[in-house]
Amino acid sequence: MTSILGISAFYHDSAASMIIDGEIISAAQEERFSRKKHDSSFPTNAINFVLNFSGLKLSDIDFIVFYEKPFLKFERLLETYVAFAPRGIKSFYKSMPIWLRDKLFQKKIIFNNLREIDNNFKNENKILFSEHHLSHAASAFYPSPFKEAIILTADGVGEWATTTVAIGKGKDLSIKKEIHFPHSLGLLYSAFTYYTGFKVNSGEYKLMGLAPYGDPIYTEKILNNLIDVKEDGSFKLNQNYFDYATGLTMINNKFNNLFGKKSRNPKTDKITKFHMDIAASIQKVTEEIILKLAKSLKDEFKIENLCLAGGVALNCVANGKLLKSNLFKNIWVQPASGDAGGSLGAALAVWHLELNNSREVNINDSMKGSYLGPSYSQDTIEKELIKIGAKFEKFSDKEIIEKTSDFLINGKAIGWFQGRMEFGPRALGCRSILGDPRSDKMQKNLNLKVKYRESFRPFAPSVLREDLNTWFDMNVDSPYMLLVADIISNKKIEMTEKQKKLFGIEKLNIKKSEIPAVTHVDFSARIQTVIKVTNQRYYNLILKFKEKTGCPVLVNTSFNVRGEPIVNSPTDAFNCFMGTELDYLVIENFILEKNKQDLDLKKDYKKEFELD
Amino acid sequence: MSFLKEFIIFLLSRKKYWLFPIILVLVIFGGLIILSQGSAVAPFIYTIF
Numbered sequence: 185m186t187s188i189l190g191i192s193a194f195y196h197d198s199a200a201s202m203i204i205d206g207e208i209i210s211a212a213q214e215e216r217f218s219r220k221k222h223d224s225s226f227p228t229n230a231i232n233f234v235l236n237f238s239g240l241k242l243s244d245i246d247f248i249v250f251y252e253k254p255f256l257k258f259e260r261l262l263e264t265y266v267a268f269a270p271r272g273i274k275s276f277y278k279s280m281p282i283w284l285r286d287k288l289f290q291k292k293i294i295f296n297n298l299r300e301i302d303n304n305f306k307n308e309n310k311i312l313f314s315e316h317h318l319s320h321a322a323s324a325f326y327p328s329p330f331k332e333a334i335i336l337t338a339d340g341v342g343e344w345a346t347t348t349v350a351i352g353k354g355k356d357l358s359i360k361k362e363i364h365f366p367h368s369l370g371l372l373y374s375a376f377t378y379y380t381g382f383k384v385n386s387g388e389y390k391l392m393g394l395a396p397y398g399d400p401i402y403t404e405k406i407l408n409n410l411i412d413v414k415e416d417g418s419f420k421l422n423q424n425y426f427d428y429a430t431g432l433t434m435i436n437n438k439f440n441n442l443f444g445k446k447s448r449n450p451k452t453d454k455i456t457k458f459h460m461d462i463a464a465s466i467q468k469v470t471e472e473i474i475l476k477l478a479k480s481l482k483d484e485f486k487i488e489n490l491c492l493a494g495g496v497a498l499n500c501v502a503n504g505k506l507l508k509s510n511l512f513k514n515i516w517v518q519p520a521s522g523d524a525g526g527s528l529g530a531a532l533a534v535w536h537l538e539l540n541n542s543r544e545v546n547i548n549d550s551m552k553g554s555y556l557g558p559s560y561s562q563d564t565i566e567k568e569l570i571k572i573g574a575k576f577e578k579f580s581d582k583e584i585i586e587k588t589s590d591f592l593i594n595g596k597a598i599g600w601f602q603g604r605m606e607f608g609p610r611a612l613g614c615r616s617i618l619g620d621p622r623s624d625k626m627q628k629n630l631n632l633k634v635k636y637r638e639s640f641r642p643f644a645p646s647v648l649r650e651d652l653n654t655w656f657d658m659n660v661d662s663p664y665m666l667l668v669a670d671i672i673s674n675k676k677i678e679m680t681e682k683q684k685k686l687f688g689i690e691k692l693n694i695k696k697s698e699i700p701a702v703t704h705v706d707f708s709a710r711i712q713t714v715i716k717v718t719n720q721r722y723y724n725l726i727l728k729f730k731e732k733t734g735c736p737v738l739v740n741t742s743f744n745v746r747g748e749p750i751v752n753s754p755t756d757a758f759n760c761f762m763g764t765e766l767d768y769l770v771i772e773n774f775i776l777e778k779n780k781q782d783l784d785l786k787k788d789y790k791k792e793f794e795l796d
Numbered sequence: 797m798s799f800l801k802e803f804i805i806f807l808l809s810r811k812k813y814w815l816f817p818i819i820l821v822l823v824i825f826g827g828l829i830i831l832s833q834g835s836a837v838a839p840f841i842y843t844i845f
Binding site: 255256259262263266280284288289291292308 | 798799802803806810812815818819822823825
């Protein structure tokens with residue numbers, strides 16, 4: 185038996201993953217345990233979880249692999265400072281002491297942290313380092329159902345690479361092309377995230393969600409000034425407008441002047457049509473670049489399968505456009521496409537590339553639906569609920585499905601906690617908040633009273649796989665909620681001429697389809713397809729809802745409030761339930777009703793987490 | 797020492813010889829920062845005055 189522990193840490197989204205004899209066993213982000221969103225600290229809790237899950241001690245592990253190479257990163261930093269000198273002196277002065285004191289000695293730091301977990305861990309040579317984008321590429325290719333594929337990875341920056349193209353065949357994976365820092369699609373998108381007043385490395389989803397409210401009127405301005413895109417999709421950013429390479433901010437004044445406004449201050453400035461147009465423009469530019477890249481890769485390598493990973497692969501709108509372009513027969517996106525997934529990729533790269541083990545393609549999802557986190561037994565849950573003073577009732581499997589579907593039909597908001605927690609940023613029906621998508625008020629209600637987030641943000645539908653193409657304009661699997669498609673035309677409610685003239689957020693109140701709560705302003709939806717094999721209980725719930733209503737769709741949003749990591753334990757779930765206007769909490773076979781809880785246990789929950 | 801060995805192997809395999817002098821200066825100043833637990837120029841100021 186060979187066990188490999190993958191670790192990502194020290195930038196954002198720390199995580200740990202465990203593979204045994206090449207099989208993906210478990211994986212989790214540190215934020216779920218520490219309750220700090222995007223926690224970047226050493227993932228001690230996540231490592232403890234993956235070890236305990238397999239009944240292993242750290243000293244039993246054969247290889248431990250870190251998802252990137254610190255020396256290479258240091259080389260990039262130094263070369264960038266030299267290339268831009270004297271512009272980066274301020275940043276140089278701030279970063280060098282940190283590198284010389286800590287970051288350069290990451291092997292030692294990792295070793296010391298591991299020793300704190302298990303004092304018997306003594307072999308420093310077991311610690312390996314993978315390259316950042318190789319880790320991403322491996323996380324996209326090895327779990328995919330393809331024997332052969334083109335792998336495109338794009339994010340902010342790893343060591344040097346910001347975008348890479350790799351070819352995977354059997355067990356082999358080789359990187360063919362790279363675009364290097366400071367030219368980065370991820371950093372370009374993040375620059376606009378910052379400009380529109382959202383948090384970098386976190387608010388990119390919001391920018392994507394805002395885009396359909398605007399018109400892409402700044403597209404030419406971006407393409408003429410900020411980025412030079414070649415026919416093959418390769419690109420160069422004009423560094424005169426950015427500050428990230430040498431400074432402490434994403435953009436400079438020249439960037440502000442180009443668009444005629446300063447960046448939005450989220451505390452004082454409202455989101456206006458201008459910000460929506462900016463969002464629409466950068467989204468369009470991103471889609472154009474990805475489509476150009478994909479087309480040139482298809483022409484060059486003539487392979488019909490595409491795998492995606494890296495933070496940019498979480499842009500599900502762009503993924504949806506890629507799917508619709510029919511450039512590739514099949515597309516597979518790693519559900520933990522951000523840095524957390526790098527821990528899994530690094531472990532898989534060691535197994536196949538370093539140890540030369542063969543690869544068997546698993547067409548039934550070797551990511552196991554991405555349900556790779558902790559689960560809790562009925563006994564543990566019961567004890568935990570009693571300890572925190574919760575009032576609950578226990579029901580049979582059948583009753584749970586029956587009752588929950590009735591709650592949903594009655595317009596209630598449900599906290600749904602079942603099985604193993606998801607790995608990656610999306611809740612896929614194990615740590616989810618559920619609602620009835622047919623309700624006109626559900627989107628606004630969930631956003632403002634449950635999630636405490638901006639009212640413009642859309643919700644995603646979970647749909648039974650077999651009913652997918654009768655509700656949505658798509659007929660491929662999307663188990664990880666990473667593809668966007670339109671509602672099918674006979675379910676749409678077309679806008680009147682008067683409604684079409686409304687702009688921006690005013691369009692939010694228009695009923696756009698038979699399932700308005702999951703229909704975005706442009707009739708699109710970020711779809712999760714649900715099958716029985718990977719999540720039987722969730723499948724049964726949607727099936728029951730369909731039997732009673734004729735609608736095989738539910739609203740599915742992550743079980744948390746704005747700024748909070750998705751809940752992990754029953755206690756986290758109870759805290760979130762009591763801190764929000766959720767009506768019911770369903771944990772495995774237990775149902776908690778809000779009206780029956782001790783009101784003293786309610787808390788002002790939304791102030792507990794820093795807004796993102 | 798294993799760190800230094802690994803780092804030199806890294807620089808040699810990357811053929812980035814021109815980084816050696818920069819790193820040498822950084823290590824000297826870095827060492828001084830760590831030793832003085834503050835500014836790198838502090839030890840010189842104290843010797844001069």
